[in-house]
Amino acid sequence: MMRVALLVTLVLIAPFAMCETTVIEHATLYPATSAVIQDGSIVIVDGKITEIGAGITAPSGAKVIDGRGKHVLPGFIDTHSHMGVYAWPGVDANSDGNELTDPISPQVDALDSVYPQDPAFKRAAAGGVTTVQILPGSGNLIGGKAVTLHVIPNAVTVDEMVFREAPRGIKMALGENPKRVYGDRNQLPSTRMGNIYVLRDAFIKTEEYREKWNRFNSKKDDSAPERNLKWETLSQVLDGTLLVHVHCYRADEMMHMIELADEFKFKIKSFQHSLEAYKVADILAQKHIAAATWADWWGFKMEAWTAVPWNAAYLVSKGVVVNMHSDSSDIVQRLNVEAEKTLKYGMNEADALKTITIFPAQMLGIDSITGSLDKGKFADIVIMDGPPFSIYSHVLQTMVQGRTTYDRTLAQEINR
Amino acid sequence: MRRICILIFAFIISSALISSGADETIAIINAKIYTMTGAAIENGVLILKGGKIEDVGTGIQTPSGARVIDASGKTVLPGFIDSNCHVGLEEVNQVKATVDDSEATDPVTPQLSIVDAFYPDSKTIGITRSNGITAGIVSPADENVFTGMSAVVEFSGNRLDQIVLKSPSALHVTLGEAPKTTYGQRNKIPSTRMGTAFVLREAFQKAKEYDVKWKDYQRKTSDKKGKEPNAPERNLKSEALLQVLEGKIPLVVSAHRVDDILTAIRIADEFGITNLVINHGTEAYEISGILAQKKIPVLVGPVTTQPDRMETLGARYENAAMLQKAGVMIAIQTNDAHNARNLPYEAGLAVANGLPYDEALKAITVNPARIFKIDQEIGTLEKGKRANLIIANGDPLEPKTVIEKVFIGGVEMPDMNYQKQLWQDFTKH
Numbered sequence: 001m002m003r004v005a006l007l008v009t010l011v012l013i014a015p016f017a018m019c020e021t022t023v024i025e026h027a028t029l030y031p032a033t034s035a036v037i038q039d040g041s042i043v044i045v046d047g048k049i050t051e052i053g054a055g056i057t058a059p060s061g062a063k064v065i066d067g068r069g070k071h072v073l074p075g076f077i078d079t080h081s082h083m084g085v086y087a088w089p090g091v092d093a094n095s096d097g098n099e100l101t102d103p104i105s106p107q108v109d110a111l112d113s114v115y116p117q118d119p120a121f122k123r124a125a126a127g128g129v130t131t132v133q134i135l136p137g138s139g140n141l142i143g144g145k146a147v148t149l150h151v152i153p154n155a156v157t158v159d160e161m162v163f164r165e166a167p168r169g170i171k172m173a174l175g176e177n178p179k180r181v182y183g184d185r186n187q188l189p190s191t192r193m194g195n196i197y198v199l200r201d202a203f204i205k206t207e208e209y210r211e212k213w214n215r216f217n218s219k220k221d222d223s224a225p226e227r228n229l230k231w232e233t234l235s236q237v238l239d240g241t242l243l244v245h246v247h248c249y250r251a252d253e254m255m256h257m258i259e260l261a262d263e264f265k266f267k268i269k270s271f272q273h274s275l276e277a278y279k280v281a282d283i284l285a286q287k288h289i290a291a292a293t294w295a296d297w298w299g300f301k302m303e304a305w306t307a308v309p310w311n312a313a314y315l316v317s318k319g320v321v322v323n324m325h326s327d328s329s330d331i332v333q334r335l336n337v338e339a340e341k342t343l344k345y346g347m348n349e350a351d352a353l354k355t356i357t358i359f360p361a362q363m364l365g366i367d368s369i370t371g372s373l374d375k376g377k378f379a380d381i382v383i384m385d386g387p388p389f390s391i392y393s394h395v396l397q398t399m400v401q402g403r404t405t406y407d408r409t410l411a412q413e414i415n416r
Numbered sequence: 417m418r419r420i421c422i423l424i425f426a427f428i429i430s431s432a433l434i435s436s437g438a439d440e441t442i443a444i445i446n447a448k449i450y451t452m453t454g455a456a457i458e459n460g461v462l463i464l465k466g467g468k469i470e471d472v473g474t475g476i477q478t479p480s481g482a483r484v485i486d487a488s489g490k491t492v493l494p495g496f497i498d499s500n501c502h503v504g505l506e507e508v509n510q511v512k513a514t515v516d517d518s519e520a521t522d523p524v525t526p527q528l529s530i531v532d533a534f535y536p537d538s539k540t541i542g543i544t545r546s547n548g549i550t551a552g553i554v555s556p557a558d559e560n561v562f563t564g565m566s567a568v569v570e571f572s573g574n575r576l577d578q579i580v581l582k583s584p585s586a587l588h589v590t591l592g593e594a595p596k597t598t599y600g601q602r603n604k605i606p607s608t609r610m611g612t613a614f615v616l617r618e619a620f621q622k623a624k625e626y627d628v629k630w631k632d633y634q635r636k637t638s639d640k641k642g643k644e645p646n647a648p649e650r651n652l653k654s655e656a657l658l659q660v661l662e663g664k665i666p667l668v669v670s671a672h673r674v675d676d677i678l679t680a681i682r683i684a685d686e687f688g689i690t691n692l693v694i695n696h697g698t699e700a701y702e703i704s705g706i707l708a709q710k711k712i713p714v715l716v717g718p719v720t721t722q723p724d725r726m727e728t729l730g731a732r733y734e735n736a737a738m739l740q741k742a743g744v745m746i747a748i749q750t751n752d753a754h755n756a757r758n759l760p761y762e763a764g765l766a767v768a769n770g771l772p773y774d775e776a777l778k779a780i781t782v783n784p785a786r787i788f789k790i791d792q793e794i795g796t797l798e799k800g801k802r803a804n805l806i807i808a809n810g811d812p813l814e815p816k817t818v819i820e821k822v823f824i825g826g827v828e829m830p831d832m833n834y835q836k837q838l839w840q841d842f843t844k845h
Contacts, residue, residue, distance in 0.1 A: 308838050
């Protein structure tokens with residue numbers, strides 16, 4: 001109830017908070033969906049991009065930002081973050097990302113764990129990040145619902161951060177984590193075959209649950225079945241209303257997951273981590289399954305032992321929608337540097353930019369709203385003092401829907 | 417005494433290395449050369465012979481028969497040195513069978529040496545080297561109060577006697593959260609910071625007493641008066657600690673918080689330890705004046721250390737820059753095995769946060785060599801030094817730059833590593 005009340009308040013406040021025009025002039029603009037524009041301008045009205053290009057004159061009364069020598073990019077998007085659900089400092093009391101009491105836990109929602117005052121949000125904004133997907137952890141086969149947030153430092157409630165237009169997601173996980181967590185307790189699953197069995201069983205139960213409700217709704221049964229929030233949530237997977245993001249390192253497990261999805265007729269939106277995706281790049285491209293991955297993280301566990309840093313560039317060359325995710329409140333601050341790393345493994349700069357902007361937007365189902373500097377999109381913008389693919393460049397300013405979320409001139413407060 | 421044995425062993429190892437250099441003479445020409453002894457040389461020439469740098473400068477004649485490498489538009493630098501890494505000690509972190517970086521069975525294990533755990537066939541070696549890191553101070557992981565002795569290891573061959581450049585390079589201690597968490601959980605000392613300080617003091621005190629006993633015994637033996645005295649029982653822990661008390665090797669103390677750093681300084685002063693090095697030093701910028709005045713070097717980092725734990729809440733990206741500006745000798749480190757290849761980018765990030773570029777290069781070349789007293793052999797490109805160097809197609813601190821060639825001891829390292837092989841096997845590249 002409280003959430004509804006807050007929502008109403010925000011909806012009322014929002015239009016009054018904006019109503020202003022800003023122009024960034026004479027900047028190098030990187031739309032991400034088209035070629036770099038030299039000496040260009042971008043006009044922002046009420047939090048949206050209304051014009052972009054060279055030779056645009058500032059509307060009268062607009063607030064003007066001098067973009068000379070500056071590089072303007074779409075805000076960076078991270079599809080895999082645990083900010084807020086594993087808030088800093090990392091003490092047990094702040095550990096709210098894995099509900100490790102049932103390997104099938106679709107009924108829980110990361111939104112209910114997010115601590116908006118996690119200081120990492122502030123640092124992510126300082127790294128030019130405007131949008132993040134917060135996922136539950138990977139200790140369960142089904143970890144719960146994921147939520148896409150605007151990165152708004154100092155938000156008091158998570159409602160101020162929720163990206164309302166973004167479809168909700170659900171986190172699943174194969175591989176070592178679930179079998180380790182439950183195997184250590186001598187419970188199912190303790191093997192990879194156990195993982196697949198438990199998942200399959202959950203979808204069968206969901207189908208049975210749906211059938212019961214269908215019979216009731218079509219008046220074949222008189223009494224309403226008992227509600228079950230687990231199967232209700234998984235029902236949304238079968239309906240296609242929740243985007244399915246599967247934590248999966250090994251190629252063989254990606255194939256098992258694809259088979260399972262085909263069996264129950266749902267779509268996998270993305271594999272997360274995807275370290276062995278290079279072995280099945282053609283299949284991912286053909287099935288339109290996106291891959292979220294790191295530039296070069298590897299070796300921390302057995303299923304990360306066969307990572308190669310050519311992965312991202314190769315996947316892009318095969319037509320897979322790839323994004324550089326962080327899974328880390330450290331790496332999220334330097335997504336541009338992660339993308340820069342891929343350049344030496346065969347990525348070109350245009351694609352590298354896509355892996356932290358429009359590609360992750362596609363993965364989260366928000367590419368018509370954000371993820372590039374295009375007319376009509378949210379003014380989710382980063383202004384840098386140098387080219388994005390240099391470790392020496394700094395973020396000067398970050399904007400979410402035209403609202404400043406980071407300003408380097410006030411940067412001291414980031415640090416302590 | 418084992419100490420002497422260690423020293424002799426170290427000497428034998430370095431001699432073996434010196435005599436086992438490459439036979440090939442190589443001339444690298446037209447390069448921008450960062451020697452780390454002054455300004456970069458434009459259009460420079462560097463001659464490698466017998467595993468060493470034969471000559472470096474401009475207008476140097478190419479020796480006849482030399483293999484010539486035209487490095488026009490390229491940058492040549494000393495191979496990078498990671499001042500604190502665990503390469504070769506961890507293969508797959510979550511597979512205990514492959515992890516040998518911490519003997520967490522006793523908070524006091526100064527007698528252990530990473531040389532006895534280092535895996536020369538580790539996949540992490542070739543991968544680290546591909547980004548231009550040619551040597552590291554390979555140290556035990558932070559966990560025990562005394563974690564053991566490190567060694568300077570080159571990331572080349574597959575035999576210990578070919579790759580250990582100096583052993584021991586330092587004795588390592590951990591303060592702060594790690595030891596008290598590990599042993600506190602077992603209801604053993606230390607479970608508090610004061611417990612950790614006591615464990616430190618007690619061990620050094622015992623080492624001093626041990627020394628007195630042995631000196632007393634040696635005096636009595638040489639007197640030849642009265643009956644033959646009984647030799648004291650040997651204690652390898654005390655023998656390791658005496659190397660620090662006698663100033664033979666540095667004491668490297670891992671500490672994040674200011675109070676932990678000051679505890680290290682206080683205890684070092686109490687025992688007359690003059691060769692103290694602070695590792696991590698997350699809040700060291702707060703007391704940069706004290707560190708500069710006491711000439712205590714700091715192995716900063718990783719630069720990406722985050723305020724994500726109670727003891728690192730003071731983490732700042734500007735730490736390296738602030739320390740250097742205050743006159744503290746700094747090196748940059750990764751504290752990693754798999755990600756040690758990111759060392760140059762850690763240095764780049766320090767530049768982005770105020771550290772002068774040349775100082776960042778020093779922090780991963782000559783400074784660690786000086787701190788661990790191997791600067792006679794590595795860390796700069798000077799006549800007579802070991803030919804450990806890299807050729808880069810641009811600024812090596814930029815992640816997009818490719819390290820095209822790596823030489824260790826004058827030998828060109830293979831342009832292949834475990835990951836590249838996997839990549840080729842599965843994508844037919």
